[in-house]
Amino acid sequence: MQKSRFLNFSRDYLHSVAKSNGFSYTRLESNRFLNDLSKFGRIDDARKLFDKMLERDEFSWNTMVAGYANSGRFNEAKKLFYETPLKSSITWTSLVSGYCKYGFEHEAFELFWQMQFEGQRPSQYTLASVLGLCSQKGLLQKGQRIHGYAIKTWFDGNVFVVTSLVDMYGKCECVYDAECLFQMVADCKYNAVWTAMLTGYSHNGYGFKVIDCFRNMRVEGVESNQFTFPSILTACGAVLARDFGSQVHGCIVRTGFGANIFVQSALVDMYAKCRDLNSAKRVLKNMEFDDEVSWNSMILGCVRQGLGEEALSLFQKMHSRNMKIDEYTLPSVLNSIASLKVMQTAISVHCLIIKTGFGAYKLINNALIDMYAKQGKLDRAIMVFNKMVNKDVVSWTSLVTGYSHNGFYEEAIKLFCEMRIAAVYPDRIALASVLSACAELTVMDFGQQVHATLVKSGLGSSLPVDNSLVTMYAKCGSIGDANRVFDSMSTRDVISWTSLIVGYAQNGRGKDSLQFYDQMIATGTKPDFITFIGLLFACSHNGLLESARAYFESMDKVYGIKPGPEHYACMIDLLGRSGKLAEAKELLNQMVVAPDAVVWKALLAACRVHKELELGERAAKSLFELEPMNSMPYVMLSNMYSTAGRWEDAARIRRLMKSRGISKEPGCSWMETNSKVYTFMSEDRGHPMRTEIYSKIDEIIMLIKEAGYVPDVNFALHDTDEEVKELGLAYHSEKLAVAFGLLTVPQGAPIRIFKNLRVCGDCHTAMKYISNVYVRHIILRDSNCFHHFIEGKCSCGDYW
């Protein structure tokens, strides 16, 4: 059943009446028909009538011009306009408002100003039309000019014009101006001006002001209508004021607007946004007709609540009921698909989009990029992106984030730069996204530039941006900067606190992490799943076994969060480090969830430290199955055999690894100086400063040996004689990097080194000596955490 049925009925009625009477009516009656026909869009029939009319007056001409203009047929409208014998202000206004309705800015204004030269006075309708155009297109300056004109022509006391002005200022984000004008006429109890003010507040995100204003409206006895209710309900949805919205619902029922389709769809939307899906469904069910707008709201409501499957099934119902699928339906549907990982459905919906001609819609393409990226199909996401001709900041951000989520951080940053070259300005969301890529790559230089962009842009900060700044600085080893951003924040959520907790833990200051956790609890913020990962991580890197046990216990007991494999991994890691391998084993057996790769990795690392070959073998074998292409367990196990002197077994594992086509990720360190990145591989001799670097290493080894350093040849893993082993150790990539750092970084500045793998035990010891002998702050970020070497000590407390 379609809602336009009544409309069709009227049209047919008109048509038959007009035809059966052979157009032979009096002037007055003909004019009335002419008006009706053109109002219902039967412009060609209207023209036939117009041509047959023997007597045409001003009204006939004006109606016909307006009819053409309102149907967007401007060539005919213009022609008739020039033919009109007696042009009045109404004739001019008819054409002007047509141009306004269709958004023809240039034509509308030219005609509007030309009107004055011809000595025609614009009416309140002319001004309202032109102001409507300014609202629609956000033309503040032009709107202000019309406002000035209205003052000069004494229209500023006209409520009709003031209403348009309030609407214009509201839509142009000048709520204060709208308010001033509104207050001047508020006491006239004219419903439309109140509605315009409500809509203005709502449009600018002042949900609570909408509610206040609506209350005042009721106090003043101004009646609400089908235009007021949707506006107030939208605001309730925006500020999650379900209870107030529900009261408005009661008011709607009492005043008899409950059957209006606009009001009903606004109700569905309000309840869905307030996460009361049952009420939303109830309204939807009681609707007389299937209204796609309401269904769209319902689907979106499901998606936002994480009910992807339900959203998808509603969409399928829409489809089977032959409802109209539109440009509002599809983004939500694509969103639900993205969360469900159902590639087959993804492709069929994409086909539907192309078949139904939605392939060129910007928002739909943006949603497609996001959907494919989240499904891990970057190639398809890139294809959609490249085909788009009207990319905006959302299209770019979707792909930037897509790269990030799939681990291509460098590509994410490159694409962000390309976006800037394409003169697309990043917004806060784009900045938050690229900052997280900076954090992953620990490129602080670039991260600072993004931070500067944010400050210069005048966008103002937001919670996600600040959160990602905290993480970016923390991950780049600048925990002080991270803390400064955190302190500057006016509101903080669980993510802000967790970012800081994890940041401190990664920088070897786990005890501070625990203090921040206490502060967080004191402010009433509840920890989440990830907070506990951070906390346990902090404990495990500081050897705080008892605290960790207490946190682990409290997870489920106090906060109802079931520990995942991640939490078990931290606990096992900590037990392993504390030498309590038996207890670690016990915890492993107690696990409710199946141990994943992270758990086995933690156990394997513990076994390596405690030289527990048997358990290590078990962990490694589990990893061979869980992550067949990961070289780490092979290397670890082989190293464990080497350490135990079982060279045969070590070689066997290496051969196994080779036969399975797995290669070890080579150790690599890098440094950034003067915006250049210098990389070092183990025993690397390709560097332009190699001679200086290698003689510096000789000097370093000599000096630190004098200070007490003893090379730990356990970390040199070839079955050769001790002296050769020692030499291999000396040329590990991190040692090459630190030599380069000592040569190039000015005294007093920290030497920042990055390594792709965990730092080796011998290098760790050496770094401590170097920091003391050379009086340097060395910051080494390995794949696991930060090591701040100062005065012979490391921030990790030798746990890493």
Next chain:
DNA sequence: GTAGGGTTAG
């Protein structure tokens, strides 16, 4: 009256 992209983890 309805729509797209973002922040915390080992």
